[in-house]
Amino acid sequence: MELYGYWRSSASYRTRIALNFKELEYNYLPVHLLKDGGQQHQRAYRQLNPNGLVPTLVDGQVILHQSIAIIEYLEDKYPEPSLLPGTPQQRGAIRALALDLSSELQPLINLRVQQYLKNELAVSDAQKQAWLDHWFAESFTAFEKNLEEVAGKYCVGDAFSLADVCLVPQVFSAQRFGIKLDDYPLLMGVYERLLELPFVAAAHPSQQPDAEA
Ligand SMILES: N[C@@H](CCC(=O)N[C@@H](CS)C(=O)NCC(=O)O)C(=O)O
Missing domain, CATH: 1.20.1050.10 (Glutathione S-transferase Yfyf (Class Pi); Chain A, domain 2)
Incomplete structure:
Protein backbone atom coordinates (compact mmCIF):
# COMPACT_ATOMS: atom_id res chain seq x y z
CA MET A 1 0.00 0.00 0.00
CA GLU A 2 1.04 3.59 -0.63
CA LEU A 3 -0.04 6.49 1.51
CA TYR A 4 0.31 9.97 0.06
CA GLY A 5 0.45 12.41 2.94
CA TYR A 6 2.10 15.36 4.60
CA TRP A 7 3.86 15.15 7.96
CA ARG A 8 1.74 17.66 9.85
CA SER A 9 -1.57 17.17 8.03
CA SER A 10 -4.15 16.02 10.58
CA ALA A 11 -6.01 13.85 8.07
CA SER A 12 -2.77 12.12 7.04
CA TYR A 13 -1.87 11.67 10.71
CA ARG A 14 -5.23 9.92 11.33
CA THR A 15 -4.56 7.49 8.53
CA ARG A 16 -1.05 6.73 9.79
CA ILE A 17 -2.37 5.97 13.28
CA ALA A 18 -4.98 3.58 11.85
CA LEU A 19 -2.42 1.79 9.63
CA ASN A 20 -0.04 1.43 12.59
CA PHE A 21 -2.82 0.22 14.90
CA LYS A 22 -3.63 -2.53 12.42
CA GLU A 23 0.09 -3.23 11.94
CA LEU A 24 -0.14 -2.74 8.19
CA GLU A 25 2.98 -2.06 6.11
CA TYR A 26 2.86 0.90 3.75
CA ASN A 27 5.09 3.17 1.72
CA TYR A 28 4.77 6.78 2.72
CA LEU A 29 4.90 9.24 -0.19
CA PRO A 30 5.17 12.88 0.92
CA VAL A 31 3.13 15.59 -0.81
CA HIS A 32 4.40 18.99 0.30
CA LEU A 33 1.37 21.24 0.86
CA LEU A 34 3.36 24.49 0.61
CA LYS A 35 6.29 23.83 -1.76
CA ASP A 36 5.88 24.51 -5.49
CA GLY A 37 2.62 26.33 -4.81
CA GLY A 38 1.35 23.19 -3.09
CA GLN A 39 2.20 19.80 -4.59
CA GLN A 40 -1.38 18.70 -3.87
CA HIS A 41 -2.40 20.88 -6.83
CA GLN A 42 -0.05 19.25 -9.33
CA ARG A 43 -1.68 17.40 -12.20
CA ALA A 44 -0.23 13.98 -11.34
CA TYR A 45 -1.49 14.15 -7.77
CA ARG A 46 -4.89 15.55 -8.80
CA GLN A 47 -5.34 12.51 -11.01
CA LEU A 48 -5.20 10.41 -7.86
CA ASN A 49 -7.17 12.85 -5.73
CA PRO A 50 -9.18 15.43 -7.71
CA ASN A 51 -9.92 17.32 -4.46
CA GLY A 52 -6.23 18.20 -4.15
CA LEU A 53 -6.13 17.17 -0.50
CA VAL A 54 -4.09 14.62 1.43
CA PRO A 55 -4.22 11.79 2.26
CA THR A 56 -4.72 9.36 -0.60
CA LEU A 57 -4.32 5.61 -0.17
CA VAL A 58 -3.39 3.37 -3.09
CA ASP A 59 -3.89 -0.35 -2.52
CA GLY A 60 -3.29 -2.17 -5.81
CA GLN A 61 -6.11 -1.03 -8.09
CA VAL A 62 -7.90 0.75 -5.25
CA ILE A 63 -7.38 4.51 -5.00
CA LEU A 64 -9.10 6.16 -2.06
CA HIS A 65 -9.36 9.69 -0.71
CA GLN A 66 -10.96 10.98 2.54
CA SER A 67 -9.18 9.75 5.66
CA ILE A 68 -12.35 8.36 7.26
CA ALA A 69 -13.25 6.43 4.09
CA ILE A 70 -9.67 5.11 3.95
CA ILE A 71 -9.84 4.03 7.60
CA GLU A 72 -13.24 2.36 7.10
CA TYR A 73 -11.81 0.56 4.06
CA LEU A 74 -8.95 -0.73 6.23
CA GLU A 75 -11.46 -1.70 8.90
CA ASP A 76 -13.49 -3.70 6.35
CA LYS A 77 -10.44 -5.38 4.88
CA TYR A 78 -8.60 -5.97 8.16
CA PRO A 79 -11.32 -6.10 10.84
CA GLU A 80 -8.99 -7.08 13.69
CA PRO A 81 -7.99 -5.24 15.77
CA SER A 82 -11.12 -3.16 15.38
CA LEU A 83 -11.32 0.62 15.41
CA LEU A 84 -15.05 0.36 16.09
CA PRO A 85 -15.16 -1.78 19.23
CA GLY A 86 -17.93 -2.22 21.77
CA THR A 87 -21.71 -2.16 21.82
N1 LIG B 1 -11.93 15.38 4.91
C1 LIG B 1 -10.61 15.18 4.34
C2 LIG B 1 -9.76 16.38 4.65
C3 LIG B 1 -8.46 16.34 3.92
C4 LIG B 1 -7.70 17.64 4.14
O1 LIG B 1 -8.30 18.69 4.39
N2 LIG B 1 -6.38 17.57 4.04
C5 LIG B 1 -5.58 18.76 4.25
C6 LIG B 1 -4.45 18.50 5.20
S1 LIG B 1 -5.06 18.01 6.77
C7 LIG B 1 -5.02 19.22 2.93
O2 LIG B 1 -4.65 18.41 2.10
N3 LIG B 1 -4.96 20.52 2.73
C8 LIG B 1 -4.39 21.08 1.54
C9 LIG B 1 -5.01 22.38 1.18
O3 LIG B 1 -5.84 22.89 1.95
O4 LIG B 1 -4.64 22.88 0.12
C10 LIG B 1 -9.99 13.91 4.90
O5 LIG B 1 -10.34 13.54 6.02
O6 LIG B 1 -9.18 13.27 4.21
Whole structure:
Protein backbone atom coordinates (compact mmCIF):
# COMPACT_ATOMS: atom_id res chain seq x y z
CA MET A 1 0.00 0.00 0.00
CA GLU A 2 1.04 3.59 -0.63
CA LEU A 3 -0.04 6.49 1.51
CA TYR A 4 0.31 9.97 0.06
CA GLY A 5 0.45 12.41 2.94
CA TYR A 6 2.10 15.36 4.60
CA TRP A 7 3.86 15.15 7.96
CA ARG A 8 1.74 17.66 9.85
CA SER A 9 -1.57 17.17 8.03
CA SER A 10 -4.15 16.02 10.58
CA ALA A 11 -6.01 13.85 8.07
CA SER A 12 -2.77 12.12 7.04
CA TYR A 13 -1.87 11.67 10.71
CA ARG A 14 -5.23 9.92 11.33
CA THR A 15 -4.56 7.49 8.53
CA ARG A 16 -1.05 6.73 9.79
CA ILE A 17 -2.37 5.97 13.28
CA ALA A 18 -4.98 3.58 11.85
CA LEU A 19 -2.42 1.79 9.63
CA ASN A 20 -0.04 1.43 12.59
CA PHE A 21 -2.82 0.22 14.90
CA LYS A 22 -3.63 -2.53 12.42
CA GLU A 23 0.09 -3.23 11.94
CA LEU A 24 -0.14 -2.74 8.19
CA GLU A 25 2.98 -2.06 6.11
CA TYR A 26 2.86 0.90 3.75
CA ASN A 27 5.09 3.17 1.72
CA TYR A 28 4.77 6.78 2.72
CA LEU A 29 4.90 9.24 -0.19
CA PRO A 30 5.17 12.88 0.92
CA VAL A 31 3.13 15.59 -0.81
CA HIS A 32 4.40 18.99 0.30
CA LEU A 33 1.37 21.24 0.86
CA LEU A 34 3.36 24.49 0.61
CA LYS A 35 6.29 23.83 -1.76
CA ASP A 36 5.88 24.51 -5.49
CA GLY A 37 2.62 26.33 -4.81
CA GLY A 38 1.35 23.19 -3.09
CA GLN A 39 2.20 19.80 -4.59
CA GLN A 40 -1.38 18.70 -3.87
CA HIS A 41 -2.40 20.88 -6.83
CA GLN A 42 -0.05 19.25 -9.33
CA ARG A 43 -1.68 17.40 -12.20
CA ALA A 44 -0.23 13.98 -11.34
CA TYR A 45 -1.49 14.15 -7.77
CA ARG A 46 -4.89 15.55 -8.80
CA GLN A 47 -5.34 12.51 -11.01
CA LEU A 48 -5.20 10.41 -7.86
CA ASN A 49 -7.17 12.85 -5.73
CA PRO A 50 -9.18 15.43 -7.71
CA ASN A 51 -9.92 17.32 -4.46
CA GLY A 52 -6.23 18.20 -4.15
CA LEU A 53 -6.13 17.17 -0.50
CA VAL A 54 -4.09 14.62 1.43
CA PRO A 55 -4.22 11.79 2.26
CA THR A 56 -4.72 9.36 -0.60
CA LEU A 57 -4.32 5.61 -0.17
CA VAL A 58 -3.39 3.37 -3.09
CA ASP A 59 -3.89 -0.35 -2.52
CA GLY A 60 -3.29 -2.17 -5.81
CA GLN A 61 -6.11 -1.03 -8.09
CA VAL A 62 -7.90 0.75 -5.25
CA ILE A 63 -7.38 4.51 -5.00
CA LEU A 64 -9.10 6.16 -2.06
CA HIS A 65 -9.36 9.69 -0.71
CA GLN A 66 -10.96 10.98 2.54
CA SER A 67 -9.18 9.75 5.66
CA ILE A 68 -12.35 8.36 7.26
CA ALA A 69 -13.25 6.43 4.09
CA ILE A 70 -9.67 5.11 3.95
CA ILE A 71 -9.84 4.03 7.60
CA GLU A 72 -13.24 2.36 7.10
CA TYR A 73 -11.81 0.56 4.06
CA LEU A 74 -8.95 -0.73 6.23
CA GLU A 75 -11.46 -1.70 8.90
CA ASP A 76 -13.49 -3.70 6.35
CA LYS A 77 -10.44 -5.38 4.88
CA TYR A 78 -8.60 -5.97 8.16
CA PRO A 79 -11.32 -6.10 10.84
CA GLU A 80 -8.99 -7.08 13.69
CA PRO A 81 -7.99 -5.24 15.77
CA SER A 82 -11.12 -3.16 15.38
CA LEU A 83 -11.32 0.62 15.41
CA LEU A 84 -15.05 0.36 16.09
CA PRO A 85 -15.16 -1.78 19.23
CA GLY A 86 -17.93 -2.22 21.77
CA THR A 87 -21.71 -2.16 21.82
CA PRO A 88 -23.84 -0.54 19.08
CA GLN A 89 -24.23 2.43 21.44
CA GLN A 90 -20.47 2.75 21.91
CA ARG A 91 -19.87 2.38 18.18
CA GLY A 92 -22.39 5.16 17.58
CA ALA A 93 -20.57 7.38 20.06
CA ILE A 94 -17.21 6.59 18.43
CA ARG A 95 -18.53 7.56 14.99
CA ALA A 96 -20.16 10.74 16.31
CA LEU A 97 -16.97 11.94 18.03
CA ALA A 98 -14.89 11.10 14.97
CA LEU A 99 -17.26 13.12 12.77
CA ASP A 100 -17.28 16.04 15.22
CA LEU A 101 -13.57 16.46 14.57
CA SER A 102 -13.16 15.27 11.00
CA SER A 103 -16.32 16.77 9.44
CA GLU A 104 -17.15 19.76 11.62
CA LEU A 105 -13.90 21.17 12.98
CA GLN A 106 -11.09 20.23 10.60
CA PRO A 107 -12.66 21.67 7.41
CA LEU A 108 -12.90 25.08 9.11
CA ILE A 109 -9.22 25.23 9.97
CA ASN A 110 -7.77 23.55 6.89
CA LEU A 111 -4.88 25.18 5.02
CA ARG A 112 -6.97 26.21 1.99
CA VAL A 113 -9.52 27.91 4.25
CA GLN A 114 -6.80 29.80 6.09
CA GLN A 115 -5.19 30.73 2.78
CA TYR A 116 -8.53 31.99 1.43
CA LEU A 117 -9.17 34.07 4.54
CA LYS A 118 -5.76 35.67 4.26
CA ASN A 119 -5.18 35.97 0.51
CA GLU A 120 -8.70 36.55 -0.86
CA LEU A 121 -10.53 38.17 2.03
CA ALA A 122 -7.48 40.08 3.35
CA VAL A 123 -8.16 38.98 6.90
CA SER A 124 -5.43 40.10 9.32
CA ASP A 125 -3.32 37.62 11.27
CA ALA A 126 -5.17 38.63 14.45
CA GLN A 127 -8.55 38.00 12.81
CA LYS A 128 -7.36 34.66 11.46
CA GLN A 129 -6.24 33.68 14.96
CA ALA A 130 -9.66 34.74 16.29
CA TRP A 131 -11.25 32.43 13.70
CA LEU A 132 -9.10 29.50 14.83
CA ASP A 133 -9.66 30.25 18.54
CA HIS A 134 -13.41 30.42 17.98
CA TRP A 135 -13.84 27.16 16.06
CA PHE A 136 -11.50 25.17 18.29
CA ALA A 137 -13.34 26.45 21.38
CA GLU A 138 -16.75 25.55 19.91
CA SER A 139 -15.61 22.07 19.01
CA PHE A 140 -13.48 21.22 22.04
CA THR A 141 -16.06 22.56 24.54
CA ALA A 142 -18.66 20.21 23.09
CA PHE A 143 -16.14 17.36 22.84
CA GLU A 144 -15.25 17.78 26.53
CA LYS A 145 -18.96 17.63 27.43
CA ASN A 146 -19.43 14.50 25.34
CA LEU A 147 -16.43 12.86 26.99
CA GLU A 148 -18.12 13.31 30.38
CA GLU A 149 -20.73 10.80 29.17
CA VAL A 150 -18.66 8.27 27.27
CA ALA A 151 -14.95 8.46 28.13
CA GLY A 152 -12.96 5.91 30.06
CA LYS A 153 -9.27 5.53 29.58
CA TYR A 154 -9.80 6.69 25.98
CA CYS A 155 -12.54 8.67 24.21
CA VAL A 156 -15.19 5.95 24.45
CA GLY A 157 -14.67 3.52 27.30
CA ASP A 158 -11.33 1.83 27.74
CA ALA A 159 -10.80 0.59 24.20
CA PHE A 160 -8.83 2.50 21.56
CA SER A 161 -11.07 3.56 18.67
CA LEU A 162 -11.64 5.74 15.62
CA ALA A 163 -12.56 8.62 17.95
CA ASP A 164 -9.04 8.49 19.40
CA VAL A 165 -7.57 8.30 15.90
CA CYS A 166 -9.27 11.64 15.19
CA LEU A 167 -8.54 13.30 18.54
CA VAL A 168 -4.76 13.00 18.53
CA PRO A 169 -4.12 14.96 15.30
CA GLN A 170 -6.68 17.62 16.21
CA VAL A 171 -4.93 18.35 19.52
CA PHE A 172 -1.60 18.42 17.67
CA SER A 173 -3.08 21.06 15.31
CA ALA A 174 -4.51 23.03 18.22
CA GLN A 175 -1.10 23.17 19.87
CA ARG A 176 0.47 24.18 16.59
CA PHE A 177 -2.02 27.05 16.21
CA GLY A 178 -1.48 28.24 19.79
CA ILE A 179 -4.96 27.33 21.06
CA LYS A 180 -5.48 27.51 24.82
CA LEU A 181 -6.29 24.02 26.09
CA ASP A 182 -6.66 24.52 29.86
CA ASP A 183 -10.45 24.27 29.76
CA TYR A 184 -10.47 20.68 28.50
CA PRO A 185 -9.04 18.46 31.28
CA LEU A 186 -10.81 15.27 30.17
CA LEU A 187 -9.86 15.73 26.53
CA MET A 188 -6.23 16.47 27.41
CA GLY A 189 -6.10 13.53 29.84
CA VAL A 190 -7.21 11.15 27.08
CA TYR A 191 -4.76 12.80 24.67
CA GLU A 192 -1.81 12.32 27.05
CA ARG A 193 -2.69 8.63 27.50
CA LEU A 194 -2.99 8.18 23.74
CA LEU A 195 0.46 9.64 23.13
CA GLU A 196 1.93 6.85 25.26
CA LEU A 197 0.74 4.17 22.82
CA PRO A 198 3.66 3.09 20.60
CA PHE A 199 1.56 2.91 17.41
CA VAL A 200 0.34 6.46 18.06
CA ALA A 201 3.83 7.72 18.84
CA ALA A 202 5.17 6.24 15.60
CA ALA A 203 2.56 8.18 13.60
CA HIS A 204 3.57 11.54 15.11
CA PRO A 205 4.45 14.19 12.52
CA SER A 206 7.97 14.53 13.93
CA GLN A 207 8.61 10.84 13.14
CA GLN A 208 7.80 11.11 9.42
CA PRO A 209 10.48 11.22 6.69
CA ASP A 210 9.21 14.61 5.46
CA ALA A 211 9.20 16.20 8.95
CA GLU A 212 10.69 19.67 9.13
CA ALA A 213 12.18 21.43 12.12
N1 LIG B 1 -11.93 15.38 4.91
C1 LIG B 1 -10.61 15.18 4.34
C2 LIG B 1 -9.76 16.38 4.65
C3 LIG B 1 -8.46 16.34 3.92
C4 LIG B 1 -7.70 17.64 4.14
O1 LIG B 1 -8.30 18.69 4.39
N2 LIG B 1 -6.38 17.57 4.04
C5 LIG B 1 -5.58 18.76 4.25
C6 LIG B 1 -4.45 18.50 5.20
S1 LIG B 1 -5.06 18.01 6.77
C7 LIG B 1 -5.02 19.22 2.93
O2 LIG B 1 -4.65 18.41 2.10
N3 LIG B 1 -4.96 20.52 2.73
C8 LIG B 1 -4.39 21.08 1.54
C9 LIG B 1 -5.01 22.38 1.18
O3 LIG B 1 -5.84 22.89 1.95
O4 LIG B 1 -4.64 22.88 0.12
C10 LIG B 1 -9.99 13.91 4.90
O5 LIG B 1 -10.34 13.54 6.02
O6 LIG B 1 -9.18 13.27 4.21
